[in-house]
Amino acid sequence: MEKLPDETKAGSSGAECIKVESNVRLHITNAGKGWVIALFVLIFIAVSACRKTSKSPGDNLRPASFTDKEWLGKQLFFDANLSEPAGLACAGCHASQVGWTGPDATIDLNGAVYEGAVNGRFGNRKPPSIAYGGDSPNLHPDATNGWTGGMFWDGRATGLTLGDPLAEQAIGPFLNPLEQNNASAGVVVAKVKQSKYAILFMDVWGLHAFDDTEKAYQMIGRSIAEYERSEAVGPFNSRFDTYFETGNGLTAQETLGLSLFNGKAKCANCHTSTADPAIGRALFTDFTYLNIGVPKNSKNPFYSELTFNPLGASWVDMGLGGYLKSAGFAASVYEPELGKFKVPSLRNVDKRPNTSFVKAYGHNGYFKSLQDIVHFYNTRDVAGAGWPAPEYAASMTSEVGNLHLTTTEEEAIVAFLKTLTDR
Ligand code: HEC
Ligand code: HEC
Incomplete structure (x- = not known):
């Protein structure tokens, strides 16, 4: 590997x-x-x-295409000094070569969760991409689509504190003991103040930017969000985008895949393939939450991490419902949402450094290839297909699971998914 x-x-x-x-x-x-x-x-x-x-970050070699704030966000995103102990940047779990998700094929092939700054401490979910999530609204219950918006697989970066879910997400990992493990916001701000890009920070946020620790910490989050929204991270330049603009450039198989994606296979019901009205581009997510019945990934090291997971092997990831419960909502609100996860964007879903590099899919990385997950959507409910039980059954959608796709059609959908890779 x-x-x-x-x-x-x-x-x-x-x-x-x-x-x-x-x-x-x-x-x-x-x-x-x-x-x-x-x-x-x-x-x-x-x-x-x-x-x-x-x-090191801060060297003044900025390409003209970056704004000050985007460039500052990039320095923060790649700064491996912002962990305790030092050594783990955001980019350590979100790397561009793999479409801004986890960069280790051996991990993907197994538990699919990444180690934090402290050796032996693992998170409990697969890192999603940081790209193309910037248009997620604040988490809210939508009258037609149910809970919508927020960041993280379970929506807990709601956006309600900072008015921007992406900025709110960005200040989470620095203090998470399973990720960058800093003791407090003050510790992170002090490190940024000592960094080579401290002057840039004050250029962007004002001479007194470091005076108020709480505000400075929020500015760190907002700077990172600006980078994550930038053209450098989300260039919208895949082969699909060329097709979207010109109507040309896809092979016959890929075009078939797209029409199945939009039709018989129902993918676009959740992974929206039409232009988002605000930005004129397709984001391949509608920012809603569903349970598609992903089986448990028993190789997740979190099952044996008893300090952080007292339930051990019987732990079940409750997703959005788990978050809503912890946030104090009534059982009538959170119960129907247990086991639901955010619809991820499918942009760059196939992006990898070479064809033998394994990527993991789903919130727990149970699936190891696009073929696998497409076949799952097609046959989850087909008797004798041999899929294990879902991690959490009660809220599972019946919208997918028996799509009557032929092998040729499954292959065409996979071929289409590969056109979503940025160049
Ligand atoms: C140890 C690995 C690790 C590190 C370090 C890390 N992340 Fe993540 N990231 C994850 C995992 C795992 C998730 C999903 C967690 C969840 O949903 O509960 C995630 C989720 C996210 C998301 C949400 C995407 C979405 O669609 O909801 C964004 C954005 C993100 N991380 C950005 C960052 C930033 C910014 C940093 C640095 C401040 C960072 N990450 C550091 C592993 C990591
Ligand atoms: C009913 C809504 C819905 C439909 C329809 C749907 N998906 Fe999904 N998709 C989701 C949700 C929700 C997840 C995350 C589930 C989880 O991890 O538990 C997901 C995850 C994925 C992933 C994993 C992405 C990643 O980064 O881990 C891929 C790939 C995917 N879907 C492709 C498809 C394809 C192809 C189709 C059509 C055959 C499809 N989806 C139909 C809701 C849907």
């Missing part, structure tokens, strides 16, 4: 790589065809070299 070169645990920002890439891109537009190939070789060498030599 392979593991990607781990830039993030070493604390580099990759800033030099970006500079090299953007300079080279400029040359390509002026160069002839033969030169393009030569330049690609050069880019490869340059990028491999800069992996090793990239400097």
Whole structure:
């Protein structure tokens, strides 16, 4: 099994790589065809070299396409010093090479949950992508679609405190003992104040930005959200986007996949494939919550992590309902939501560094390939299909589970999902 070169645990920002890439891109537009190939070789060498030599965050090598706040957010996102002990950046569990989710194929193949800054402490869910989630509204009960919005698989970054679920999410991991494990917001703010990008922080948020710790901590969250919403993270430049704009560019198989996705296979009922009115792009999520019946992933190390999980092997992830219960809602409100998880965007769902790299799917990473999960949607309820029981049965949707898709049709849907990879 392979593991990607781990830039993030070493604390580099990759800033030099970006500079090299953007300079080279400029040359390509002026160069002839033969030169393009030569330049690609050069880019490869340059990028491999800069992996090793990239400097710490704060080095002033910002490409023109970044705003100050986005660039500041990027420094924070890649800063491996913001954990206790140091060594784990946000990017350690959300890497661009794999579509901003977990970068370790061996982990994906097994428990699919990632280790925090403290050795041996694991989270209990698979890291979702940080991209294309920025348009999620605050968590609220919608009259037609039920609970909608918020961030995290269970919606607990509601957005109701900061007015922005993405910014609110971003200040969670720093203090989570299973993730970056800092003792308090003050500790994180003090580290940022000592960082090479402290001046940039004050440029963006004002000379007195560090004076009020609570506010400074919120500004850290807002800066990261700005980066997560930026074109650098969500460029909308997949082959699907080209097709969306021009009506061309998909193969016959992919076009069949798209029409099944929108029709017979019902995928678009939840993973919306039409333009979001606010941004004019398809986000492949409607930000609602459902239980599709994902089986338990018994390889999740959380089952034996008794300090944080006193229920041990009998623990069941209650998703949205679990959050609503802990937030004090009445049983009549939270009970129907137990076992439901947020519909994830499918953008970059296939993105991986090479074809043999394994990615995990679903909130607990039970599925190990797109073929697997599509086959599950198609046959979950077919007698003799052999799927294990769902992790939580009571709230399971019957909208999917027996779609009558042929093998050719399943394959076409998988082919279509692969067109959602950013270039
Ligand atoms: C140890 C691994 C780990 C680290 C470090 C980490 N995350 Fe995550 N991230 C996760 C997991 C796991 C989830 C899902 C947790 C859940 O839903 O309960 C998640 C969820 C998210 C989401 C929600 C996406 C969605 O669609 O709801 C965003 C955004 C995010 N992380 C950004 C960040 C940022 C910003 C940082 C740094 C401040 C960070 N993460 C650090 C593992 C990690
Ligand atoms: C009724 C709503 C609904 C429909 C219909 C639906 N999905 Fe999903 N999808 C979800 C939810 C909810 C999840 C997360 C479930 C979980 O993890 O427990 C999910 C997860 C996924 C994932 C995993 C993504 C990840 O990053 O882990 C993929 C891939 C996916 N769906 C593809 C499809 C395809 C393809 C179809 C059509 C065959 C489809 N979905 C139909 C609601 C739906």
